[in-house]
Amino acid sequence: MNAKKAVNFIMFSLTGVCALLTVGILFFILGYMAWRGAASLSWSFFTQLPAPVGEPGGGMANAIVGSGKVLLLATVIGIPIGFLGGVYLNEYAGMTMSFVIRYATDLLNGVPSIVIGIVVWALVVQPMGHYSAMAGGIALGIMMIPISVRSTEEFLHAVPLSLREAAVALGASKWKAIATVVIPAAMRGIITGTMLDFARVAGETAPLLFTALGNSFWSSGYNQPTATLPAMIYTYAISAYDDWHRQAWAAGFVLLALVLTINVIARLVVSRGIHMPRGAA
Amino acid sequence: MRKILALVSILFAIGVSVSTAAVLINGAGATFPNPMYSKWFFEYNKLHPDVQINYQSLGSGAGIQQVTEGTVDFGATDGPMNDDQIKAFRDKRGAGVLHFPTVLGGVVPSYNLPGVTGELNFTPEALAGIFLGKITKWNDPELAKANPGVKLPTSDLLVVHRSDGSGTTYVWVDFLCKVSPEWKKGPGLGTAINWPVGLGGKGNDGVSGLIKQTPYSIGYVELIYAVQNKLPYGKVRNSSGSFVKADLASVTAAANGAAQNMPDDFRVSITNGPGKDVYPIASFTWLLIPEKIQDAGKKKIITDFLTWMLNDGQNLTEALTYAKLPKAVVAKELKAISKIQ
């Protein structure tokens, strides 16, 4: 009896240690970014265009808007394709098709972001003859697809058979059952996956350097090169100047704050769904 | 669902509606002059608010490639285009490409030597030996010879070089090729090298960081990085036999020597040049402008900018630790601007 309880205690303590370590690292990173960048966080950071080294003030207003534009396009491209693909995999696909599509998705996920940038450059920027925010959105959208597929599929799979059977028993067609019962039940997990996805591409630099280029000024619409937070962070962080280093850290902090905000808003918007009976605690 | 669609449409509309009336000119290329160019284009925009020249540092190679492809209006490079690349440009775009030197930079041997405070002197043979992996200890005779008063430690040297292709590397190995036949036959000349020894740092900042954190290390960085990061760096013996420390004056002096025999296309290496006060590891950095620019408006802006850069722009360089162009070169460039059609 005591052995069981001892194992119980030890193992759960270990998991607690793991969690503590992760949370510790998390707070450290957040704190480090805040510490290094705090001096640069001011009103001008959010409202002004970048200034050259040595000029006081200067900010990343255009990068914040640029990131917003590019991420918006990426989400509009990546999430629907990923979501529908996940639905296909879980609800409709047979053995071979699901194997092939899953494999392709995993492969796509493993392509280095820089290679995606190179490919989109060849397929979009080169034919168009110039860099653009649209190309950036396409590149990031492609990167969003695999995680979206994976999480949609996982959480649809986790919906118990009983729920589906109940819907069908009540007379729903397959699609109706999926759309009105299964998907809402899986929504919580799907949103988690989507937000994780969004967070990941929000910080990607390499593909943007090949597609959206960067811009020291405001960019119009989607057809011009645009500044983005990750690209600015990269350029400033590798420079020789302390002022630019501070701005890079501040920008990283702002990027996280942005992602957090979107996360919160998204969950609020979608929070009304069927409350799945959760198994734990 | 409908809510989401509405939200997305509104956001798109906002994104598309923000626009400017100014003309946007895009350039890409070398990272070394990025702070200088960003200052120049900022000031130029203040003088001409309807002109926005956007420069992004993707790397010299990317600058060459993108200006050849035409995805940017001009390029920038720390190492001049070679004949094949110029031919490729001509083939693709129907006309040639012009090189315009803008500023000068120097590459310095920087080190982390606990216990040694003074500046070290490096002979070209020492530098070649170190980077070839032949000289492995700090108290090697080649180093001791040039630094008579200094007590060099017996520890092993750790070499740090660039992992990414770079103009800085190009200048450094250009110098090594000129002073060491063994280097020329071996690793040779290029922006990315098969280094015999050493760790690779990404970018000047990566190399500076490695040097700072690794005792007994030695590497090469742009002068600006050494100055900004307060890294100790040594003197290098030039072709006249003097040990010269890199600074704005000695770097400009290196260009002066070359100004006399400057070729018309400005593609010249100024490493190991003649002169007593010359710093031997210096280089121009160039803007790459297509010979033929279709858009008349853009052409005017670019030619105006070049003129401004060669006159007023040169006065802004020293504040950012970039060496200005010698007057002879400026005069020659001003004349070359008319080549742009």
Next chain:
Amino acid sequence: MAYSLTLLAAGTIFLITAVIFYELYAQSVLPRHKFGWHFLVTQTWDPVAGQFGALPFIYGTVVTSMVAMLIAVPQGIGSAIFLSELAPPRISDALTFMIELLAAVPSVLYGLIGFYVLVPILQADLVPVLRGSLGFLPIFQGAFYGVSYFSAGVVLSIMIVPFIISVSREVLMAVPREQREAALALGSTRWQTTWRVVLPFAFKGIMGSIFLALARALGETMAVTMVVGNTPQIKASLLAPGYSIAAVIANEFTEAVGDLYKSSLIELGLVLFTVTFLINGLARLLILATRRGTAA
């Protein structure tokens, strides 16, 4: 109607992956013809002489990813278990929220933190301890300069752990209550329930998160290049500097001049694609063998 829409989406995904593969294949024609299979076993990478070989990069990619997974998988699953089984719901939600934020930190900042914070800590504290206890192992021998396979693996593990935790936690929480209650009713401790009932139930989802994490580790560029040492060599010691495919592409692609050089980098991309293909395949076979019937 709905079926065709989802089929279209799935088809698009396949198409995109195929196009990427095609681009990689088509653009690497030159080195494939010139070097053939030797590309995979040559150790030299000499842009000046035009000699290119992929072996050190393949080695480095595999080693750094393995180190990252060995650290991140237990860490991630352990944390996920804690967050789903033990932590009060509100705290669990809040913490997970923030852990997911870690996925948004740009790679270059991870690299900087890795280089300026982690590497000195490794040099001063962790590695001496490792060497003291396990120094007889070949993987911990040789000179340590701070930047190494090991450092890269550790930084990667921090970067990929949010994926494992986030997805695993959700999947664990989705395990129906009845399963746990049944096990507890039969006299199991909570840990026994978790280990024997909940985890197996969530196995597929957890494996999915592991695949996600692995993919990110294999393809990560910026953070790796700042802490791996960028030295194309093959060394048994984890403490030696190394290189990875994604890092060398990121380092050299924008400056690469000459068709052979550029295409060789593209061929490296193709090699990585293939490595991912093989590792995924192997992993799936492993799962099939141990789970018999769970289609991966």
